[in-house]
Amino acid sequence: MSHAAAQAEPSAPITVPVPLGERAYDILVGRGLIGTAGARIAALGARAAAIVTDAHVGPLYADALAASLEAQGLRISVTVLPPGEATKSYAGLERVCDAVLEARIERGDLVVALGGGVIGDLAGFAAAVVRRGVRFVQVPTTLLSQVDSSVGGKTGINSRHGKNLVGAFHQPSLVLADTALLDTLPIREMRAGYAEVVKYGLIDDPGFFAWCEAHWREVFAGGPERDRAVAQSCRAKAAVVVRDEHENGDRALLNLGHTFGHALERITAYDSARLVHGEGVAIGLCLAFRFSASLGLCPRADAERVEAHLKAAGLPTRLGDVPGGCGTVDALLDAMAQDKKVKGGALTFILARGIGQSFIAPGIEAESVRAFLRDETNTSRP
Known part of the structure; x- marks a missing residue:
């Protein structure tokens, strides 16, 4: 990313409301929003803001964001963390909580998450627990975080038992999705976000x-289609979140592809050199559709269409596409057994009757998953 991207010609932002009563907020999508962040965030009424970012994003945008906020009279602190999934840890949480307390952030003040999904999840969780809850703003800087993790109030960290198993539901007060920040995002990160x-x-x-x-x-490439894709994704997620804020029902649909994807991330030990979240989701989406087809639920042609599109966009679609392999069938099943969607030992999958026809399928027997994964392992080639 570059300063040039941040200074891109502003477009009139698209506003996506998230109507959650007292916790309602807006998602703004458009080019050049970083330039107006100070006024928009100051309008929330805080006197101080603790910016949390990482060593990739901070040098590019933290100074501009801080200056924009200071120009509105807010007292500012900036905490810069190491980039990468390993930062979403107990140690990372401790560091952010201490930094927020040291900055004398009170309940009426704000934590501002400037970064991708790791920073958003971590800073959001810190905001949820410091002083038993302070407000926070998401300024997502990757496609993945703009269309997924910054929306809906899921915050958390990873543990050695699995991804996102420690966290809280804590809705942001505002989301600013500046699509100009994606102009020079590495192509791998762009593809990963596109899976979502x-x-x-x-x-x-x-x-x-x-x-x-x-x-x-x-x-x-950028332009109005990007803004439309981000806004439509946010609209879709917001509609599900409003129906089911705490994931007791419909919200589980957002986990399409994630039961497989999270298992692959765990198998690869969250090593982003081998697999990033969106790549795991891409393989997971293809597996979910092929599994649905193998159960006779979904036309094989639909599963093939999903795979063809993700492959065209440069994403992995098979177990064999994971560098270094993805372990044994038993290891994959064990990783799935740690998933938050397990109930009574039986796996809950999001399956499909066709494209745009996904549904929650509880109580899938491990043996049918084992047989499917065995077939996938045997037919999947790098």
């Missing part, structure tokens, strides 16, 4: 999936 965009079409919007098939190159 595609997911929204696969859940319940076949028209959006078809739009993605037609316009994905423009989404990558």
Whole structure:
């Protein structure tokens, strides 16, 4: 990313409301929003803001964001953390909580998460627990965080038992998704975020999936198609969150592809050199559709269409695409057994009757998953 991206010609932002009563907030999507962040964040009424960022994003945007906030009279602190999934840990949480307390952030003040999903999840969790809850703002800087992790109030850290198993629901007060920040995002990160965009079409919007098939190159290139893809993804997620804020029902649909994807991340020990979250989701989406087809639920042609589109966008689609392999079938099943969606020892999957026809399938027997994974392992080639 570059300063040039941050100074991109502003566009009128698209506003996506998240109507959660007293916890309602807006997601703003558009180019150049960093430049207006100070006024928008100051309007929330805080007197101080603790910016939390990482060593990749901080040198590019933290000074500009801090200056924008200081110009509105806010007292500012900046905490810079190491980049990468390993920062989403108990040690990382302790460091952020201490920094927020040291900055004398009170309940009426704000924590501002400036970064990708790791920073958003970690800073959001710190905001949820410091002083038993202070407000926070998401300024997501990757496609993945703009369309997924910054929306909906899920915050948390990883433990040795699995990903995101320690956390809290804590809604932000505002989300500023500046799509200009994606202009020079590494292509691998862009692709990884795009897997989550595609997911929204696969859940319940076949028209959006078809739009993605037609316009994905423009989404990558930037311009109005990117803004539309981000806004539509946020709209889709917000609608589910409003129906089911604490994931007791419909919200589980957002985990399409994630039961497999999270297991792959655990197998690869969250080593981003081998696999990043969006790549795990891409393989997981393909596995979910192929598993659905193997159970006779979904036309094989739909599973093939999903794989063809993700492959065209440069994403992995098979177990054999994971560098260094993904372990044994038993290891994968064991990783899935740690998933938050396990109930009574039986696995809950999000399966599909077709593109845009996903549903929650509780009580899937481990043996049918084992047989499917055995087939996938035997047929999957790097």
